[in-house]
Amino acid sequence: MTQMTDRPTPDTPTRDVLLDCRDVSLAFGNVQALVDVSITSRAGEITALVGDNGAGKSTLVRCVAGIHRPDSGQILFDGAATNFHSPEDAREAGIETVHQNLALVEDLTVWQNLFLNREIVRRLGPVALLDRRAMRDRSREMVSALAVNVPAVGSRVRRLSGGQRQAVAICRAAGFSSKLVIMDEPTAALGVQETARVEELILRLRDEGHALLVISHNFEQVMRLSHQVWVMRAGRCVGGRRTADTTGEEIVALVTGALGG
Amino acid sequence: MANTTLTASEGQSWPARLKDASFWAEWAALVGLIALVIVFQALNPTFLSLGNIASMLVAAAILIILAVGQTYVIATAGIDLSIASVMTLGAVVFGQAYAAGLSLAPASLLALFASALAGAVNGMIIAWGKIADFIVTLGMLSAASGLALILADGKPVTIIDPLLLSLSTGGIGIFGWSFIIAVVVAVAAHVVLFRSRFGTHVLATGGAPESATAMGISTARIKIAVYLISGALAGLGAILLVARIGAAEPAANTAFLLNSVAAVVLGGVSLFGGRATIVGPCIGALLLVALVNGLTLLGVSQFYQPLAVGIVVVLAALLMRFQQ
Numbered sequence: 001m002t003q004m005t006d007r008p009t010p011d012t013p014t015r016d017v018l019l020d021c022r023d024v025s026l027a028f029g030n031v032q033a034l035v036d037v038s039i040t041s042r043a044g045e046i047t048a049l050v051g052d053n054g055a056g057k058s059t060l061v062r063c064v065a066g067i068h069r070p071d072s073g074q075i076l077f078d079g080a081a082t083n084f085h086s087p088e089d090a091r092e093a094g095i096e097t098v099h100q101n102l103a104l105v106e107d108l109t110v111w112q113n114l115f116l117n118r119e120i121v122r123r124l125g126p127v128a129l130l131d132r133r134a135m136r137d138r139s140r141e142m143v144s145a146l147a148v149n150v151p152a153v154g155s156r157v158r159r160l161s162g163g164q165r166q167a168v169a170i171c172r173a174a175g176f177s178s179k180l181v182i183m184d185e186p187t188a189a190l191g192v193q194e195t196a197r198v199e200e201l202i203l204r205l206r207d208e209g210h211a212l213l214v215i216s217h218n219f220e221q222v223m224r225l226s227h228q229v230w231v232m233r234a235g236r237c238v239g240g241r242r243t244a245d246t247t248g249e250e251i252v253a254l255v256t257g258a259l260g261g
Numbered sequence: 262m263a264n265t266t267l268t269a270s271e272g273q274s275w276p277a278r279l280k281d282a283s284f285w286a287e288w289a290a291l292v293g294l295i296a297l298v299i300v301f302q303a304l305n306p307t308f309l310s311l312g313n314i315a316s317m318l319v320a321a322a323i324l325i326i327l328a329v330g331q332t333y334v335i336a337t338a339g340i341d342l343s344i345a346s347v348m349t350l351g352a353v354v355f356g357q358a359y360a361a362g363l364s365l366a367p368a369s370l371l372a373l374f375a376s377a378l379a380g381a382v383n384g385m386i387i388a389w390g391k392i393a394d395f396i397v398t399l400g401m402l403s404a405a406s407g408l409a410l411i412l413a414d415g416k417p418v419t420i421i422d423p424l425l426l427s428l429s430t431g432g433i434g435i436f437g438w439s440f441i442i443a444v445v446v447a448v449a450a451h452v453v454l455f456r457s458r459f460g461t462h463v464l465a466t467g468g469a470p471e472s473a474t475a476m477g478i479s480t481a482r483i484k485i486a487v488y489l490i491s492g493a494l495a496g497l498g499a500i501l502l503v504a505r506i507g508a509a510e511p512a513a514n515t516a517f518l519l520n521s522v523a524a525v526v527l528g529g530v531s532l533f534g535g536r537a538t539i540v541g542p543c544i545g546a547l548l549l550v551a552l553v554n555g556l557t558l559l560g561v562s563q564f565y566q567p568l569a570v571g572i573v574v575v576l577a578a579l580l581m582r583f584q585q
C-alpha cells in the first residue's frame with residue numbers, strides 16, 4: 001500500500017466540517033480533564049488525535065460519544081449543536097465509537113455484542129422476537145471482512161484473544177451506517193497483519209465518505225494515514241496541523257511540550 | 262483463512278462438554294434433583310407416587326415464580342431481599358380488598374399492583390439513587406412487612422372462595438393449576454430473557470454495565486424493570502399463597518426469600534450477573550421442594566430441614582466456583 005496518493009496536498013480544498021468541538025471543558029472532581037479543547041473532523045478524512053497518556057484524548061472522545069457531558073463548550077455535529085444525553089443519542093445522530101476499553105460484554109456472544117442495542121427483531125403481532133439467524137449471518141459477514149483469525153460468531157467474547165476482541169469492537173463501529181467513526185487506540189493490541197487489516201478498513205471507511213477520528217500512539221501510522229492531526233497535552237489541545245504540512249518530529253515535539261503549540 | 266473455526270466451536274461436542282467442570286456446575290441442580298429422587302425413592306417408595314408428585318409440584322409453584330423474579334434481578338447483578346415481604350404485602354392487600362367486598366379479579370389486580378409498585382420503588386431507588394441493591398431491598402423487606410402488618414392490623418383474613426379453592430386443588434391430571442401457572446410464567450420468562458431485546462439488555466446490564474451504557478442501553482431503566490418484574494411476580498405468588506392456605510396472613514415468609522435465592526444459586530446463575538438461565542432456577546426450586554418433601558416422608562424432624570437446605574445450597578455454591 002502506498003499512501004502517497006492519499007495525502008491531501010495543501011491546495012486540496014477542505015471538505016465539510018462534520019464534527020466541530022468548541023472550547024470543550026470537563027472536570028472530574030478536581031481533575032481538570034479537558035480545558036477549552038477545540039478540534040474539528042471532516043467528512044471523507046481521517047483525523048488523528050495524539051498525546052501522551054492522561055492527556056484527555058479518551059475523555060474528549062467520550063464527550064463526543066455521549067458518555068460524558070461537557071461542563072462547558074459546544075459540540076457541533078453535521079452543522080447543528082448537539083445535546084447528547086446518552087450514548088444512544090450520539091449513535092442515533094450517526095456517531096459510532098470503538099472505545100479504548102472496547103465496550104464489549106464478555107458473557108455475550110460475538111453476534112450479540114455486534115448487535116447490542118441494534119438487535120434485529122421479527123414482529124409477531126404485539127411481540128418482537130430476536131431474529132437470531134439474521135444477526136448471526138450478518139455478523140459472519142461483518143467479522144470475516146476484517147479479522148485475520150476469524151472468531152466464531154457464536155462464541156462468547158470471554159473466549160476471544162485480545163486481537164479478536166478489538167476486531168469485534170471495530171466491526172461493530174464500522175457495521176452500522178454512521179457518519180463519524182471514532183476509534184480510541186484501535187490497533188493497540190493488534191499484531192502486524194491485523195493492524196494492516198484495520199488500516200485497510202479505516203481507508204475503506206474514508207473512501208465511503210465517513211469521517212474518522214482516530215486516536216493513536218503510533219506516529220508513523222498517523223503520518224501515513226491521516227489528513228489532519230490534533231495534539232493534546234494535559235487536557236488542552238496544543239496544536240493542529242495538516243499532516244501534509246508537518247513532520248513526525250514536529251508532532252512529537254508538540255506532544256512532549258518541546259514545542260509550544 | 263480460519264473460516265473453518267466458524268462452525269467448529271459454535272456447538273461443543275457432547276463428550277467434550279461432559280469433561281468440562283463448568284458444564285457440571287451449570288447442571289448441578291438437575292444432577293442433584295435426579296440423585297435426590299433416586300435416594301428418596303429407594304428409601305420410601307411412596308415418594309414417586311402420583312399423589313406425592315402432584316403435591317410436590319403444587320408446593321413448588323410459588324417458589325418457581327419467586328425464583329424466576331429473583332433470577333431477573335440477579336442477572337443484573339442485583340438481589341431482591343424484599344421478594345417474600347412484598348409477597349406478604351400482596352397477600353394482605355388481596356385479603357383486605359376481598360374482605361372489603363371486592364370480587365376475585367379486582368382484588369387480584371390490586372395485589373399485583375401493590376407488589377409491582379413495591380418492586381418499582383426498589384428499582385427506582387437503586388437506579389436513580391445509586392444505592393446498593395441489598396441495602397435498598399433490605400429496607401423494603403422491613404417496610405413491606407411493616408406495611409402488611411399495619412394494613413392487616415396483625416390479623417389474618419380467612420378467605421373462602423370456590424374459585425380460589427379450585428385454583429389450589431384443581432388442575433389437569435397431576436398438574437395443579439398453580440403449577441401450570443408457574444410453568445407458563447417460566448416459559449414466558451425464558452422467551453423474554455433469550456429471545457427479546459429486553460432480555461439481552463438485562464444480561465448486558467449485569468455482565469458489563471459500562472459497556473451496556475456505552476452502547477446506548479439505559480441501565481437504569483433495565484434495573485427498574487427487573488425489580489418491577491420481581492415485585493409483580495411476588496404479587497402473583499401472593500395470590501397463589503392465599504389460595505393455598507385459604508387466608509391472607511401478615512406472616513414473614515422468610516423461608517421463601519432464602520429459598521428463592523437458593524434456587525437461583527442451585528440453578529447455576531452467577532450472583533455477579535450477566536449469566537442466567539430460567540430452567541436452572543426452576544429445577545433448583547423443584548430440588549428444594551423435593552428435599553423437604555422427602556425428608557418429611559422419611560419422618561425426619563422438621564428442625565432438620567433448614568439445615569439440609571443450607572448444606573445443599575452451600576455445596577452448590579462451592580460447585581459454582583468451577584463455572585467459568
Ligand SMILES: Nc1ncnc2c1ncn2[C@@H]1O[C@H](COP(=O)(O)OP(=O)(O)O)[C@@H](O)[C@H]1O
Pocket residue numbers: 028031032033051052053054055056057058059060
Ligand atoms: N471517569 C473518570 N473519573 C475521574 N477521572 C477521570 C475519568 N476519566 C478520565 N479521568 C482522568 O482524566 C484525565 C484524562 O484521561 P484520558 O482522557 O483517559 O486520557 P488519555 O485517553 O489521553 O490517555 C486523566 O487524568 C484521567 O485520570
Ligand SMILES: [Mg+2]
Pocket residue numbers: 057058059100184
Ligand atoms: Mg485513552
